[in-house]
Amino acid sequence: MAVMIETRNLTYTYPAPEGETNPPALRDVSVQIEKGSFTVVLGHNGSGKSTFAKHLNAVLLPCGGAVYVDGMDTRDEKLLLEIRRRTGMVFQNPDNQIVANVVEEDVAFGPENLGVPTEEIRRRVDDALAAVGMEKFAHHAPHLLSGGQKQRIAIARVFLKNPPILILDEATSALDNESEILVGQSLEKLAHGRTTL
């Protein structure tokens, strides 16, 4: 199996105010994650899960060691766009993930959708909304939705982008059980290489 993500002795320390030093948030983390696999990172609050996730799409860069995304070193600036194209990330807080005034526009938002024919976008948006059980809300205003519904919209957006690497940082913690199961089933379909959900 191909390795999609590899970290080698990844170490990261957040910058501290003058005269202070933070302990490393990540120290010597070495992992290999295979294509097509689901990998779950478990740990108590503050153990470094979000810090780790942010290294996988080059939001954070290693202080020591290295991160390779599909063989690409995240420290190489020239590769940044290519790395971002390959990754989709959903965060825990849905409020800072909304970008448009109408749900369906929000889901379709993304530079990778420029140039895709309108009908194709329409189909993909419908598919992505159905995958998270939000098809009835296509014409609603995202900021009027509940936290869990907003989160489902953020998840629909990465479904539509359909990147080879999905990074979910506690993305379902705002969802009720039923929605969580629905999202889990959709993820499974994506991981098994279905182009439609």
Ligand code: ADP
């Ligand atoms: P988790 O996601 O597992 O709860 P985090 O990756 O958010 O853990 O945090 C790991 C450590 O890094 C914690 O000690 C946290 O306080 C610290 N940390 C996280 N974000 C920042 C930041 N922006 N600046 C300084 N320290 C941070």
Ligand code: MG
């Ligand atoms: Mg976290």
